[in-house]
Each structure stands twice: as structure tokens, then as C-alpha cells.
Amino acid sequence: MEAQLNDTETAKSIWEKLPIKGKVNTWGEEIYFEIPVYKGPENPVETVEEGDLAYWPSGRCFCIFFGKTPVSTETEIKPASPVTLIGRLSGNPKEWAKVSEGETITLEKIPE
Template sequence: MPDLTVTVDDRPLEATWTDDAPETKAALESALPVAGDGIRWGDELYFDLALDAPPENAREAVPEGAIAYWPSGNKLCLFWGETPASQNGEPRAAAPVTVVAMLKDVTPLSDLEGGARVRLERAE
């Protein structure tokens, strides 16, 4: 069963929490639901979200489907493919991010054009 419902414009997606960032997960979970107008950077969308969370296992290269928090920029990011910073085809953030959840399927994002409204909430 999914932990989160992520809606990108009219595309509903499911996500599950990861275990390697407990403080960031707790901060995001207590802030839910959250939403913002996503800015597109390659196959990444990010939007403003201020959380009180330190970097945890922060890294630039992330798996496809990662939902990550960028603490120094106060942004929540969704990765589904290459970004301008990518190397060897992997999704890569511009600066270290903390992965807090994983999208189960990124296929619905493959034809996304431009930015999009992003909303995260607890799954029902």
C-alpha cells in the first residue's frame, strides 16, 4: 500500500517513504498536505517548501522516481529522468538532496511538458 499520493497536474502517482532520512521524513509528514507550482529542470520538478530538517544522507545522484528535499534551497524535488547535471543517464540534482520517498511509477511523467502543479498528501 502506498504511503503518499502525489498529483502532478492531473496525473495521480503513488509513493512510499524511504528509511534513510527519518528527520526529513518526519518534517515532511507533519507538513502534509503540501503543494506548489513546480519548476521544470530537465526531468525534475521542484517547488518551494521550507522544512526544519538537516541534510541526511544527502547526495547529488538519485534514483529515478526519487522525491527529495533540498535543504539549502528549501525545495521539494521529484526526479524521473535526466537533468542538465546528469552523468551517465542517472537523475542528478544541482546540489545535494535528501531522498525521503520513491514514486512507484514515473511513466505518467514521460510526456509532461513544462512546469506543473504538484501536490503531496497522505494516501487514503
């Protein structure tokens, strides 16, 4: 699935490290996996939207939010702790429900 990264320093650091492979972890309707980027919080947020991509500084993880997490409320999607928003999915976020824990995921640049 394609995605657009934003212009945060964190997103730029991730872009520079691509391609990145990781082993999928799931937490509710969130996929996350450790990446080789070490950044502190950058404008951290406590709620996200379906389809948001984020960096979780506490775990040095790339996060894909396709729905609610175990700590979400009726009206808000919440990560485990504050995250840095780094982009958005271009496709249907619910497609990520097909990905299973332990699968390998690859983040890569799309040639222009």
C-alpha cells in the same frame, strides 16, 4: 501518483506538513517546488535514481526525479547539489514528463 516515504527525519517532517501545494519548477527531468519544511542535510547524496523523491536543503524544495537533469552524466542522475532521499514513486516516473512548469501540484496523505 502514489509514493512511499522512507523513515528519515526529513520525510517525517514532510509527512507532518501534508497536504502541501506548490508551483512546479522543472530542471531537465526533475520537478521541484518549495515546501514549508526547513531541514539541513540528512545523509546527503550527489546522485539519485529515476523515481526517487528528495528534499533539497539549499532551496527547501521537494524534488521528483523522473530522468536526467542538465548536470547528469551518461550513467548518473545528478541533482544541482546534494539532496536528502525521502522516498520513491510507486508508478512510472516518466508520467511526470506530462507536468508543465507553473502548474500546481498537491502532496497529500492517502487514507488507509
